[in-house]
Amino acid sequence: MKALHGFLTLVGVSAVVTLSSCAPDRVIGHLLASEAQTNCIVGCHDVDEYPDSMGVFIPGNIYQYDECTAETTDSDVDGLSDMCEYTLAHTFAPNLNVQEYDDVRNYAHWAARLEDGGQVIILYMLSYWEDGGDTGGSSFWCGGLVFHPTGCLGHSGDSEYIVETIKYNSTTKHWYLDGVSASTHVGERVWYPVNGELTTFEISPINSFVLSYEGNARTAPTIWVADGKHANYSTQTHCNDYGAIALTVQTNSDDCVNDRVLMPLNIGLQNERNFGSSSYHLLDRMAVDDTSHPDYASEATECYWTAKTLHGWWNSSSDVGQLNYSDVLSAWGF
Numbered sequence: 001m002k003a004l005h006g007f008l009t010l011v012g013v014s015a016v017v018t019l020s021s022c023a024p025d026r027v028i029g030h031l032l033a034s035e036a037q038t039n040c041i042v043g044c045h046d047v048d049e050y051p052d053s054m055g056v057f058i059p060g061n062i063y064q065y066d067e068c069t070a071e072t073t074d075s076d077v078d079g080l081s082d083m084c085e086y087t088l089a090h091t092f093a094p095n096l097n098v099q100e101y102d103d104v105r106n107y108a109h110w111a112a113r114l115e116d117g118g119q120v121i122i123l124y125m126l127s128y129w130e131d132g133g134d135t136g137g138s139s140f141w142c143g144g145l146v147f148h149p150t151g152c153l154g155h156s157g158d159s160e161y162i163v164e165t166i167k168y169n170s171t172t173k174h175w176y177l178d179g180v181s182a183s184t185h186v187g188e189r190v191w192y193p194v195n196g197e198l199t200t201f202e203i204s205p206i207n208s209f210v211l212s213y214e215g216n217a218r219t220a221p222t223i224w225v226a227d228g229k230h231a232n233y234s235t236q237t238h239c240n241d242y243g244a245i246a247l248t249v250q251t252n253s254d255d256c257v258n259d260r261v262l263m264p265l266n267i268g269l270q271n272e273r274n275f276g277s278s279s280y281h282l283l284d285r286m287a288v289d290d291t292s293h294p295d296y297a298s299e300a301t302e303c304y305w306t307a308k309t310l311h312g313w314w315n316s317s318s319d320v321g322q323l324n325y326s327d328v329l330s331a332w333g334f
Helices: 033-039 082-091 140-144 236-241 325-331
Strands: 015-018 095-099 109-114 120-125 128-131 155-158 161-169 174-184 187-194 197-202 204-210 221-225 260-264 286-289
Touching (some): 082 109, 082 120, 174 197, 174 221, 197 236, 221 236
Parallel strands (some): 095 221
Antiparallel strands (some): 109 120, 128 155, 174 187
Protein backbone atom coordinates (compact mmCIF):
# COMPACT_ATOMS: atom_id res chain seq x y z
CA MET A 1 0.00 0.00 0.00
CA LYS A 2 1.42 3.35 -1.00
CA ALA A 3 1.20 6.28 1.36
CA LEU A 4 -0.99 9.07 0.04
CA HIS A 5 1.87 11.56 0.04
CA GLY A 6 1.54 12.26 3.72
CA PHE A 7 -2.19 11.65 3.99
CA LEU A 8 -2.63 7.89 4.31
CA THR A 9 0.04 7.55 6.96
CA LEU A 10 -1.84 10.05 9.12
CA VAL A 11 -5.18 8.27 9.07
CA GLY A 12 -5.90 6.64 12.38
CA VAL A 13 -2.74 7.67 14.21
CA SER A 14 -4.25 10.66 15.98
CA ALA A 15 -6.03 10.21 19.27
CA VAL A 16 -9.45 11.29 20.50
CA VAL A 17 -9.67 13.44 23.59
CA THR A 18 -13.04 13.44 25.36
CA LEU A 19 -13.62 16.86 26.91
CA SER A 20 -14.76 17.37 30.46
CA SER A 21 -17.91 19.23 29.34
CA CYS A 22 -19.36 15.98 27.98
CA ALA A 23 -20.46 12.86 29.80
CA PRO A 24 -17.43 10.77 30.78
CA ASP A 25 -16.59 7.71 28.72
CA ARG A 26 -17.84 4.43 30.10
CA VAL A 27 -15.09 1.96 30.88
CA ILE A 28 -15.25 -0.86 28.35
CA GLY A 29 -14.08 -3.82 30.40
CA HIS A 30 -13.76 -6.80 28.10
CA LEU A 31 -11.12 -9.08 26.66
CA LEU A 32 -9.42 -7.52 23.66
CA ALA A 33 -10.00 -9.39 20.40
CA SER A 34 -6.23 -9.69 19.86
CA GLU A 35 -5.85 -11.20 23.32
CA ALA A 36 -8.70 -13.59 22.61
CA GLN A 37 -6.92 -14.87 19.53
CA THR A 38 -3.55 -15.08 21.30
CA ASN A 39 -5.00 -16.94 24.27
CA CYS A 40 -7.30 -19.02 22.03
CA ILE A 41 -10.92 -18.53 22.97
CA VAL A 42 -13.27 -21.49 22.57
CA GLY A 43 -13.59 -22.29 18.87
CA CYS A 44 -10.63 -20.20 17.74
CA HIS A 45 -9.21 -23.16 15.80
CA ASP A 46 -12.48 -23.97 14.05
CA VAL A 47 -12.16 -24.33 10.28
CA ASP A 48 -14.36 -22.61 7.70
CA GLU A 49 -16.42 -25.48 6.27
CA TYR A 50 -17.85 -23.31 3.49
CA PRO A 51 -14.88 -21.29 2.17
CA ASP A 52 -16.54 -20.63 -1.19
CA SER A 53 -19.76 -19.25 0.30
CA MET A 54 -20.45 -15.54 0.37
CA GLY A 55 -19.46 -13.61 3.45
CA VAL A 56 -16.79 -14.32 6.00
CA PHE A 57 -16.26 -16.94 8.71
CA ILE A 58 -14.93 -15.56 12.00
CA PRO A 59 -13.52 -18.39 14.16
CA GLY A 60 -14.43 -18.41 17.83
CA ASN A 61 -17.73 -19.16 19.55
CA ILE A 62 -18.05 -15.61 20.82
CA TYR A 63 -18.28 -14.35 17.22
CA GLN A 64 -21.23 -16.55 16.30
CA TYR A 65 -24.69 -15.02 16.33
CA ASP A 66 -26.05 -16.61 19.51
CA GLU A 67 -23.02 -15.54 21.54
CA CYS A 68 -22.90 -12.07 19.97
CA THR A 69 -26.44 -11.38 21.11
CA ALA A 70 -26.29 -13.18 24.46
CA GLU A 71 -26.37 -11.37 27.79
CA THR A 72 -22.73 -10.42 28.08
CA THR A 73 -20.53 -7.31 28.25
CA ASP A 74 -22.48 -4.72 26.25
CA SER A 75 -21.34 -1.24 27.28
CA ASP A 76 -23.81 0.65 25.09
CA VAL A 77 -26.75 -1.74 25.66
CA ASP A 78 -27.46 -2.11 21.95
CA GLY A 79 -27.96 -5.87 21.88
CA LEU A 80 -24.44 -6.75 20.70
CA SER A 81 -21.48 -7.74 22.82
CA ASP A 82 -18.62 -5.24 22.82
CA MET A 83 -16.14 -7.64 21.28
CA CYS A 84 -18.54 -8.82 18.59
CA GLU A 85 -19.64 -5.39 17.40
CA TYR A 86 -16.07 -4.12 17.09
CA THR A 87 -15.01 -7.28 15.27
CA LEU A 88 -17.88 -6.94 12.79
CA ALA A 89 -17.25 -3.21 12.32
CA HIS A 90 -13.57 -3.88 11.68
CA THR A 91 -14.16 -6.91 9.42
CA PHE A 92 -16.70 -5.13 7.22
CA ALA A 93 -15.07 -1.67 7.22
CA PRO A 94 -15.14 -0.55 3.56
CA ASN A 95 -12.08 -0.28 1.36
CA LEU A 96 -12.00 3.24 -0.06
CA ASN A 97 -10.71 3.59 -3.62
CA VAL A 98 -9.32 7.14 -3.55
CA GLN A 99 -7.30 9.45 -5.77
CA GLU A 100 -3.68 9.23 -4.71
CA TYR A 101 -3.17 12.99 -4.36
CA ASP A 102 -6.56 13.83 -2.84
CA ASP A 103 -6.68 15.02 0.75
CA VAL A 104 -8.56 12.13 2.34
CA ARG A 105 -7.35 12.68 5.89
CA ASN A 106 -10.18 11.63 8.16
CA TYR A 107 -11.08 10.69 11.69
CA ALA A 108 -13.63 7.95 11.07
CA HIS A 109 -15.98 6.89 13.86
CA TRP A 110 -18.74 4.31 13.94
CA ALA A 111 -21.77 2.89 15.69
CA ALA A 112 -23.45 -0.50 15.49
CA ARG A 113 -26.75 -1.91 16.68
CA LEU A 114 -28.90 -5.03 16.47
CA GLU A 115 -32.29 -4.82 14.76
CA ASP A 116 -35.35 -6.85 15.72
CA GLY A 117 -35.00 -8.97 12.59
CA GLY A 118 -31.55 -10.13 13.68
CA GLN A 119 -29.47 -8.08 11.27
CA VAL A 120 -26.71 -5.76 12.43
CA ILE A 121 -26.60 -2.14 11.28
CA ILE A 122 -23.15 -0.50 11.17
CA LEU A 123 -22.82 3.23 10.52
CA TYR A 124 -19.38 4.48 9.47
CA MET A 125 -19.02 8.25 9.89
CA LEU A 126 -16.01 9.10 7.70
CA SER A 127 -15.36 12.59 9.13
CA TYR A 128 -12.98 13.98 6.50
CA TRP A 129 -10.95 16.99 7.56
CA GLU A 130 -12.04 18.88 4.47
CA ASP A 131 -13.88 18.79 1.16
CA GLY A 132 -11.61 19.96 -1.67
CA GLY A 133 -14.43 20.99 -4.01
CA ASP A 134 -14.74 20.35 -7.73
CA THR A 135 -14.34 23.77 -9.33
CA GLY A 136 -11.40 22.78 -11.50
CA GLY A 137 -12.89 19.70 -13.13
CA SER A 138 -13.91 19.11 -16.73
CA SER A 139 -17.64 19.34 -16.00
CA PHE A 140 -19.34 22.37 -17.55
CA TRP A 141 -21.45 22.93 -14.45
CA CYS A 142 -18.62 22.88 -11.92
CA GLY A 143 -15.58 23.84 -14.01
CA GLY A 144 -16.88 25.70 -17.05
CA LEU A 145 -19.08 28.41 -15.57
CA VAL A 146 -17.81 31.85 -14.62
CA PHE A 147 -19.28 31.34 -11.16
CA HIS A 148 -19.31 28.08 -9.23
CA PRO A 149 -22.63 26.72 -7.87
CA THR A 150 -22.67 25.89 -4.17
CA GLY A 151 -22.76 22.15 -4.83
CA CYS A 152 -19.32 22.36 -6.49
CA LEU A 153 -17.57 24.31 -3.74
CA GLY A 154 -15.22 22.92 -1.12
CA HIS A 155 -15.64 23.43 2.61
CA SER A 156 -14.06 22.65 5.94
CA GLY A 157 -15.08 19.21 7.16
CA ASP A 158 -16.92 16.60 5.12
CA SER A 159 -19.58 14.50 6.84
CA GLU A 160 -19.78 11.55 4.45
CA TYR A 161 -21.03 8.22 5.73
CA ILE A 162 -21.55 4.57 4.75
CA VAL A 163 -24.16 2.29 6.34
CA GLU A 164 -24.02 -1.49 6.09
CA THR A 165 -26.57 -4.17 6.93
CA ILE A 166 -24.89 -7.40 8.08
CA LYS A 167 -26.62 -10.78 8.45
CA TYR A 168 -25.60 -14.19 9.76
CA ASN A 169 -26.05 -17.54 8.00
CA SER A 170 -26.43 -20.24 10.65
CA THR A 171 -25.60 -23.03 8.17
CA THR A 172 -22.30 -21.65 6.84
CA LYS A 173 -21.60 -19.65 10.03
CA HIS A 174 -20.71 -16.73 7.78
CA TRP A 175 -21.49 -13.10 8.43
CA TYR A 176 -22.35 -11.39 5.13
CA LEU A 177 -23.19 -7.98 3.73
CA ASP A 178 -26.89 -7.65 2.89
CA GLY A 179 -27.19 -3.98 1.99
CA VAL A 180 -25.27 -0.71 1.73
CA SER A 181 -26.33 2.93 1.81
CA ALA A 182 -23.81 5.70 1.23
CA SER A 183 -23.86 9.49 1.16
CA THR A 184 -23.68 11.36 -2.12
CA HIS A 185 -24.57 14.81 -3.38
CA VAL A 186 -28.21 13.79 -3.78
CA GLY A 187 -28.70 12.14 -0.40
CA GLU A 188 -28.11 8.40 -0.28
CA ARG A 189 -27.44 5.69 -2.81
CA VAL A 190 -28.66 2.25 -1.83
CA TRP A 191 -27.33 -1.16 -2.92
CA TYR A 192 -29.58 -4.14 -2.21
CA PRO A 193 -29.57 -7.84 -3.17
CA VAL A 194 -30.50 -8.59 -6.78
CA ASN A 195 -29.77 -12.12 -8.01
CA GLY A 196 -27.14 -12.56 -5.33
CA GLU A 197 -25.38 -9.25 -6.06
CA LEU A 198 -25.61 -5.94 -4.22
CA THR A 199 -26.81 -3.58 -6.93
CA THR A 200 -27.90 0.05 -7.22
CA PHE A 201 -29.89 1.51 -10.08
CA GLU A 202 -29.59 5.01 -11.51
CA ILE A 203 -32.19 6.50 -13.88
CA SER A 204 -33.30 3.12 -15.24
CA PRO A 205 -32.57 -0.62 -14.87
CA ILE A 206 -30.13 -0.22 -17.77
CA ASN A 207 -27.88 1.88 -15.53
CA SER A 208 -27.10 -0.66 -12.81
CA PHE A 209 -23.92 -0.77 -10.75
CA VAL A 210 -22.74 -3.75 -8.70
CA LEU A 211 -20.46 -3.56 -5.67
CA SER A 212 -17.06 -5.25 -5.74
CA TYR A 213 -14.93 -6.76 -2.98
CA GLU A 214 -11.28 -7.47 -2.26
CA GLY A 215 -12.15 -10.83 -0.69
CA ASN A 216 -15.18 -13.09 -0.90
CA ALA A 217 -18.41 -11.64 -2.28
CA ARG A 218 -20.56 -9.83 0.26
CA THR A 219 -17.69 -9.01 2.62
CA ALA A 220 -16.09 -5.55 3.08
CA PRO A 221 -17.15 -3.56 0.00
CA THR A 222 -14.91 -1.45 -2.21
CA ILE A 223 -16.28 2.10 -2.42
CA TRP A 224 -15.04 4.52 -5.09
CA VAL A 225 -14.58 8.00 -3.59
CA ALA A 226 -14.94 11.01 -5.88
CA ASP A 227 -11.90 13.26 -6.11
CA GLY A 228 -12.23 16.30 -3.87
CA LYS A 229 -15.95 15.97 -3.06
CA HIS A 230 -15.73 12.45 -1.57
CA ALA A 231 -19.13 11.22 -2.75
CA ASN A 232 -19.40 7.42 -2.63
CA TYR A 233 -19.88 5.11 -5.63
CA SER A 234 -19.75 1.39 -6.42
CA THR A 235 -17.67 1.55 -9.61
CA GLN A 236 -15.44 3.93 -11.52
CA THR A 237 -18.09 4.30 -14.23
CA HIS A 238 -20.71 5.06 -11.62
CA CYS A 239 -18.51 7.81 -10.21
CA ASN A 240 -17.65 9.37 -13.56
CA ASP A 241 -21.30 9.47 -14.65
CA TYR A 242 -22.62 11.47 -11.70
CA GLY A 243 -21.76 14.45 -9.54
CA ALA A 244 -22.88 17.53 -7.67
CA ILE A 245 -26.26 19.20 -7.94
CA ALA A 246 -25.67 22.57 -9.65
CA LEU A 247 -28.60 24.93 -10.17
CA THR A 248 -30.97 21.97 -9.56
CA VAL A 249 -29.24 19.97 -12.33
CA GLN A 250 -27.73 16.52 -11.69
CA THR A 251 -24.25 16.94 -13.18
CA ASN A 252 -21.45 14.52 -14.05
CA SER A 253 -18.90 16.64 -12.20
CA ASP A 254 -17.39 13.80 -10.15
CA ASP A 255 -14.23 12.03 -11.28
CA CYS A 256 -12.60 8.75 -10.31
CA VAL A 257 -10.04 8.68 -13.09
CA ASN A 258 -6.32 8.70 -12.43
CA ASP A 259 -3.79 7.46 -9.86
CA ARG A 260 -6.09 5.42 -7.65
CA VAL A 261 -5.03 3.67 -4.44
CA LEU A 262 -6.98 1.48 -2.04
CA MET A 263 -7.33 2.76 1.52
CA PRO A 264 -8.94 0.45 4.08
CA LEU A 265 -11.03 2.58 6.41
CA ASN A 266 -9.36 2.90 9.80
CA ILE A 267 -11.85 2.79 12.69
CA GLY A 268 -9.33 2.73 15.51
CA LEU A 269 -8.71 0.04 18.12
CA GLN A 270 -11.53 -1.77 19.87
CA ASN A 271 -14.30 0.65 20.88
CA GLU A 272 -12.22 3.84 21.12
CA ARG A 273 -14.21 5.36 18.22
CA ASN A 274 -17.53 3.66 18.90
CA PHE A 275 -20.21 6.25 19.65
CA GLY A 276 -22.41 3.70 21.37
CA SER A 277 -26.17 4.00 21.26
CA SER A 278 -28.81 6.68 21.75
CA SER A 279 -29.29 5.46 25.34
CA TYR A 280 -25.60 5.12 26.15
CA HIS A 281 -23.28 7.61 24.48
CA LEU A 282 -19.76 6.25 24.68
CA LEU A 283 -18.45 9.41 22.99
CA ASP A 284 -19.77 12.76 21.80
CA ARG A 285 -17.55 15.86 21.75
CA MET A 286 -13.93 15.37 20.71
CA ALA A 287 -10.83 17.35 19.92
CA VAL A 288 -8.29 15.96 17.49
CA ASP A 289 -5.00 15.31 19.26
CA ASP A 290 -2.88 15.44 16.11
CA THR A 291 -0.37 18.26 15.77
CA SER A 292 -0.21 17.72 12.00
CA HIS A 293 -3.73 19.13 11.62
CA PRO A 294 -3.25 22.60 10.03
CA ASP A 295 -5.63 24.20 12.54
CA TYR A 296 -4.57 22.18 15.56
CA ALA A 297 -3.78 25.33 17.58
CA SER A 298 -7.44 26.44 17.50
CA GLU A 299 -8.42 23.45 19.66
CA ALA A 300 -11.62 23.06 17.66
CA THR A 301 -14.01 20.29 18.70
CA GLU A 302 -16.64 18.22 16.91
CA CYS A 303 -19.87 16.73 18.22
CA TYR A 304 -21.81 13.74 16.92
CA TRP A 305 -24.78 13.07 19.19
CA THR A 306 -25.14 16.79 19.86
CA ALA A 307 -26.47 18.61 16.80
CA LYS A 308 -23.46 20.44 15.36
CA THR A 309 -22.19 20.82 11.81
CA LEU A 310 -18.92 18.99 11.19
CA HIS A 311 -16.10 21.42 10.38
CA GLY A 312 -13.26 18.92 10.27
CA TRP A 313 -11.66 20.29 13.45
CA TRP A 314 -11.17 23.68 11.80
CA ASN A 315 -12.17 26.88 13.59
CA SER A 316 -14.98 27.54 11.13
CA SER A 317 -18.64 28.56 11.33
CA SER A 318 -19.62 27.80 7.72
CA ASP A 319 -22.41 25.28 7.22
CA VAL A 320 -22.02 24.97 3.44
CA GLY A 321 -22.64 21.49 2.05
CA GLN A 322 -22.67 19.75 5.41
CA LEU A 323 -24.77 17.31 7.40
CA ASN A 324 -25.01 16.99 11.16
CA TYR A 325 -23.97 13.49 12.12
CA SER A 326 -26.61 13.66 14.86
CA ASP A 327 -29.24 13.66 12.08
CA VAL A 328 -27.62 10.67 10.40
CA LEU A 329 -27.46 8.74 13.67
CA SER A 330 -31.14 9.48 14.30
CA ALA A 331 -32.21 8.58 10.77
CA TRP A 332 -30.57 5.18 11.11
CA GLY A 333 -32.18 4.37 14.44
CA PHE A 334 -29.27 5.09 16.77
